[in-house]
Amino acid sequence: MDEIFGIPAPLLFGQLLLGLINGAFYALLSLGLAVIFGMLNVINFTHGAQFMMGAFVAWMLLHYFGIGYWWALLLAPLIVGFTGVVIEKTMISRLYKLDHLYGLLLTFGVGLIIEGLFRNQYGSSGMPYRIPPELQGAWDLGFMFMPVYRGWVVIVAIVMCLATWLVIEKTKLGSYLRAATENPALVQAFGINVPRMMTLTYGAGVALAAFAGVLAAPIYSVNPQMGANLIIIVFAVVVIGGMGSILGSVVTGFALGVIEGFTRVFYPEASATVIFVVMAIVLLLRPAGLFGRA
Amino acid sequence: MAGPGFSGGDFKHEEQVFLGFTRTQLIAFVLMVVLVVVSPFYFYPVFLMKVLCFALFACAFNLLIGYVGLLSFGHAAYFGMGGYLAGHAAKEWGLPPEIAILIGGATGAILGLVIGAIAIRRQGIYFAMITLAFAQMVYFFCLQAPFTGGEDGIQSIPRGVLFGVFNLNSDMTMYWLTAGVFLIGFLLVHRIVHSPFGMVLKSIRENEPRATSLGYRTDDYKLMAFVLSAALSGVAGGTKSIVFGIATLTDVFWTMSGEVVLMSLVGGLGTIFGPVMGAVVIITMQNYLAEFGAWVTVIQGVIFVLCVLAFRRGIVGEIGNWLKVRL
Numbered sequence: 001m002d003e004i005f006g007i008p009a010p011l012l013f014g015q016l017l018l019g020l021i022n023g024a025f026y027a028l029l030s031l032g033l034a035v036i037f038g039m040l041n042v043i044n045f046t047h048g049a050q051f052m053m054g055a056f057v058a059w060m061l062l063h064y065f066g067i068g069y070w071w072a073l074l075l076a077p078l079i080v081g082f083t084g085v086v087i088e089k090t091m092i093s094r095l096y097k098l099d100h101l102y103g104l105l106l107t108f109g110v111g112l113i114i115e116g117l118f119r120n121q122y123g124s125s126g127m128p129y130r131i132p133p134e135l136q137g138a139w140d141l142g143f144m145f146m147p148v149y150r151g152w153v154v155i156v157a158i159v160m161c162l163a164t165w166l167v168i169e170k171t172k173l174g175s176y177l178r179a180a181t182e183n184p185a186l187v188q189a190f191g192i193n194v195p196r197m198m199t200l201t202y203g204a205g206v207a208l209a210a211f212a213g214v215l216a217a218p219i220y221s222v223n224p225q226m227g228a229n230l231i232i233i234v235f236a237v238v239v240i241g242g243m244g245s246i247l248g249s250v251v252t253g254f255a256l257g258v259i260e261g262f263t264r265v266f267y268p269e270a271s272a273t274v275i276f277v278v279m280a281i282v283l284l285l286r287p288a289g290l291f292g293r294a
Numbered sequence: 295m296a297g298p299g300f301s302g303g304d305f306k307h308e309e310q311v312f313l314g315f316t317r318t319q320l321i322a323f324v325l326m327v328v329l330v331v332v333s334p335f336y337f338y339p340v341f342l343m344k345v346l347c348f349a350l351f352a353c354a355f356n357l358l359i360g361y362v363g364l365l366s367f368g369h370a371a372y373f374g375m376g377g378y379l380a381g382h383a384a385k386e387w388g389l390p391p392e393i394a395i396l397i398g399g400a401t402g403a404i405l406g407l408v409i410g411a412i413a414i415r416r417q418g419i420y421f422a423m424i425t426l427a428f429a430q431m432v433y434f435f436c437l438q439a440p441f442t443g444g445e446d447g448i449q450s451i452p453r454g455v456l457f458g459v460f461n462l463n464s465d466m467t468m469y470w471l472t473a474g475v476f477l478i479g480f481l482l483v484h485r486i487v488h489s490p491f492g493m494v495l496k497s498i499r500e501n502e503p504r505a506t507s508l509g510y511r512t513d514d515y516k517l518m519a520f521v522l523s524a525a526l527s528g529v530a531g532g533t534k535s536i537v538f539g540i541a542t543l544t545d546v547f548w549t550m551s552g553e554v555v556l557m558s559l560v561g562g563l564g565t566i567f568g569p570v571m572g573a574v575v576i577i578t579m580q581n582y583l584a585e586f587g588a589w590v591t592v593i594q595g596v597i598f599v600l601c602v603l604a605f606r607r608g609i610v611g612e613i614g615n616w617l618k619v620r621l
Contacts (some may be wrong), residue, residue, distance in 0.1 A: 043419045094603060099541035100419055101365045102602050105559065108552060109598025116591030229430075232548060236427040237308040239420060269438060280412050283424065 007265055013144045019261020020218065020254065021150055024157035028212040029234040031161055033153045034243045035168070036205035040198055042092060042103035048231030049114040053080045054213020056118060059129050069132035069218075076214045077207035084206030088199045095100045111228075118224040126221025129148045145187025153215050160211065161250040168246055173265075177201065236279045242292020252290060304483050313481070314488035318619040322567055323393075330473050339469040340537070345477040345577045347534040352557040352569030353483045354526035360486050360564030362519045363499035364414075367422040367525055368429025369554050371409070372402035374546025375432060376528025381448040381541035382441055391454040391462055391536050395475065398532020399525045405432070406524020407517070414516045417502075426548060433546045447542030451535055468537060475533050484566055486522060495519055556594055559601045562608025567621050571610050 002100050029047060036044045044050075057079050059073035067075065087110060095102045131149045138145040168174040180187040180194050188194045213227070220226055234253075241252030264271040282290060312320050333342055351373050358364045380398035383389045389397070413424045436442045443449070453462035462468045486492050497505045498512050505512050535541040542548065553576065560574025576594075583590045601608065607615055614621035 037419075044575065068513075090605060091599065101422065102606070103449065104365070104367075104419060104422055105555065106599060106602040108555075109595045112552070112591050112595030112598065114595075116588045116593075116595060119588035119591065228548075232426055232430045235423040236430075239423055239427065240417070272434040272438075273431045276427050276434075279424070279427055283415050287353050 005158045010144045010275070011155060012265055015261040015265045016258060017144075017146065017150060017154075017261075018264070019258040020154050021257070022260060023254035023257020024154050025212055025216060025230065025253075026199070026234055026237045026257050027161055028157050028215075029209060029231065030237045030241065030249040030253050031164055031246065032196070032205040032208035032212075033234065033238055034246060034249045035164070035204055035208070037243050039102030039177065040092065040096070041086075041100050042095075042107065043100075043235075044202075044205065045104055045107035046087070046111040046114065047107075047206075047209050047234070048227030048229075050080055050209040050227070051213040051216070051230065052082065052118065052227035053114065055217040055220075055226060056122075056213075056224075057210065058214040058217045059127055059222045062129070062160070066259060067122020072217075073211070073214050075209040079167040080210035080213075081203040081207030084198055085203040087206075088202040092202065093195065093199070115224050115228060122224060122239040123170075124223060124225065126223035126226075129217040129222050131218040138277055151220060152221065157212075160208070164208070165246050165250070236275050238289075240275075240279050240282045240289060244289070245291040248289075249290025312489070314484060316620065318617070319566065322621055326567065326570065327477065330477065332563070334466060334469050335578060339465040341577075341581060343469055343472040343537045345574055346472050347530050347537065348554070348557065348577055349570040349573035350476045350479040350533070351527055351530035352554055352561070353480055353575045354523045354530060355554045356558045356563065356565075356569040357483050357486065357523045357526070358519060359558060360568075361492060361499060362495045362516055362518070363586070364516065365418075365422045365555075366413075366425040366520075366523070366551075367547075367555065368409070368425035368427070368432075369523075370546050370548065370549050370550035371429035371432040372405055373526035373534075373550060373554070374436065374541075375405055376402045377535040377541040377545050378436065378442050378448060378530030378531075379528075380532030381451040381535040384454055385448060385451045386441075386477070389454075390458065391456055391471070394454070394536060395529055395532040398535075399529035400530020402531070403521050403525035405528075406521045410478070410517050410520035410524065414513055414520065426551065427547070429551055430548060433543070433548070435544060436546050437534060442541075442543075445543065447540055448535070449540050451539045451541065453536055453539065462536070472533055472537060475529065480527040480570070483526065486519075491515070491518070493555060498613075505593035556598055556601075558608075560597060560608055562607075562611030562614070562621075563616060565608065565610045565621050568608050568610040572608065 001136055027049060033044055033047055036042060054076045057076040058069070061067040061072045061075060062069075091106060091110070092103060095106060124263065135149045135152050139151065140149045168177060176187065176192055180192070180197055184194045216226070237253055237256050238249065240256065241249045243249065256278065260274055263274040270277070288291065310316055314325055330346070351369070355366065355369050376398035379395040379401040383397045384394040385390060409425065409428045413421055413428065416424055431537055437444060441448075453468060455461050456467070456471055460467050460471070462471060487495075494505065494510055494515050497508075498510075498515060502525050531541075531545060534545070557572035558569045558577045559572065560575055561570065562568030579593070580590055583593065605612070610621050
């Protein structure tokens with residue numbers, strides 16, 4: 001098992017792993033986008049900036065307060081989620097009666113502000129964030145060495161996606177959420193505070209982005225632009241998967257990460273663009289997206 | 295689509311007196327032409343040329359959002375690619391500037407045809423995301439393709455000699471060409487909007503199923519509008535690289551797509567003069583704030599938020615609303 005399709009096995013599996021890691025972030029971010037879109041009908045353009053904020057809050061917690069990775073994993077999503085609640089309350093909630101595109105323009109503007117502020121404060125170069133000691137080292141899987149942290153990211157991302165799916169599909173809160181997505185007026189008539197649910201949904205979606213940001217901090221360097229380019233790829237992922245289904249967006253995220261990884265092995269020049277090519281093909285064959293409802 | 299759209303507002307029908315302009319619009323147009331002619335004697339021509347290129351770009355973008363209701367978040371692709379190809383044509387192929395600019399426009403049109411044909415399969419938010427994603431793909435292509443010069447871009451593009459007579463190395467001569475390109479583009483957009491074709495576009499914006507039921511192939515109309523908009527963006531990009539002698543990655547990056555949205559939003563979506571006003575405001579602001587670095591991004595973000603929350607008509611839209619006329 002030294003070579004597969006003429007490619008050395010360690011290289012192939014290495015890129016496959018890298019693809020899974022990227023896929024984990026695509027999945028977490030597109031999941032957050034789908035949850036927010038389902039409830040608010042707003043595409044959250046700030047999502048990339050909030051992912052970046054998650055990583056930065058983790059870095060700040062460590063740098064200024066000496067609070068480590070494990071607490072950051074809990075605190076950063078809460079802090080960034082809270083800023084999301086404020087954004088929804090003060091700004092986004094004013095736009096629900098207007099054309100949906102205004103929500104996109106607003107969140108784009110908010111993203112620019114956040115990114116600009118961080119760039120002013122911390123410059124464009126990246127900040128290192130160390131892997132926590134418990135997750136350092138690598139496992140020997142026989143055919144390759146697997147850095148523990150990378151395995152951890154993939155597993156945690158899968159767990160988090162499943163947890164979100166369970167909350168939405170199997171709990172009472174989730175049933176309210178799904179009902180309010182279908183018909184907010186009726187749900188409100190049953191005495192459920194729909195505006196508050198929308199606020200909390202936005203906060204939760206943002207928290208999910210921040211959680212992904214903390215996970216990403218030790219892998220990518222923490223810098224103000226880390227979210228902006230990622231989010232455009234995630235948009236493509238969302239278009240491919242369609243935002244109709246939670247599990248659909250998770251599966252699409254991981255699958256596209258893996259496809260990207262394989263492309264990097266077999267035709268590296270196209271690795272940056274392959275997801276957009278997939279998007280074009282899907283749009284030609286199934287305009288509503290793989291899991292979307294037309 | 296819920297709620298008020300992106301039209302310039304509803305006012306009483308005014309008679310069109312000339313070229314499809316109403317009387318007020320004609321006065322505004324004449325005023326604009328006078329400003330275009332007079333300003334190079336008072337301001338730095340290179341700065342004004344930049345404004346004019348972006349004004350044309352914003353007008354092209356506004357053709358889609360304002361009159362078809364399609365928000366393209368990837369117009370940098372046509373602008374930037376038009377710039378690259380025009381620059382390449384002028385520098386490597388030694389073609390005269392007028393041909394180079396036309397090549398820029400053709401590049402925009404072809405790219406717009408390919409991307410548009412796929413993107414118009416979805417509407418609203420998805421359309422915005424798809425156009426953004428394709429523009430990012432074009433960006434990655436430009437980053438890797440050999441002819442674009444990667445991070446360096448195409449540098450020292452010659453301005454050349456227009457029609458073999460006018461040497462464009464003089465800033466004033468270059469200015470008149472840029473002003474001419476802008477005015478022709480502006481009138482073309484205006485003509486398109488007020489043609490029977492433009493009426494169909496507006497009906498698609500207002501109610502697409504209805505337009506379909508009346509027998510219009512709305513997809514064909516949307517694609518045609520998309521191609522026209524992309525072509526004009528390519529012309530604007532091509533002119534810009536001839537003016538500045540440089541074509542870089544900045545012009546194909548997503549921030550550029552955001553900027554043209556911002557210009558149209560500030561000036562007034564769906565107004566004829568709004569994008570021009572928006573380009574003047576934003577480019578002037580960038581010019582004065584250039585030394586503050588990332589604060590420009592922050593301020594642009596703040597303007598975005600303010601416009602969306604409190605100022606959705608934009609400057610020209612507000613003026614028009616105040617005067618009770620369509621501008």
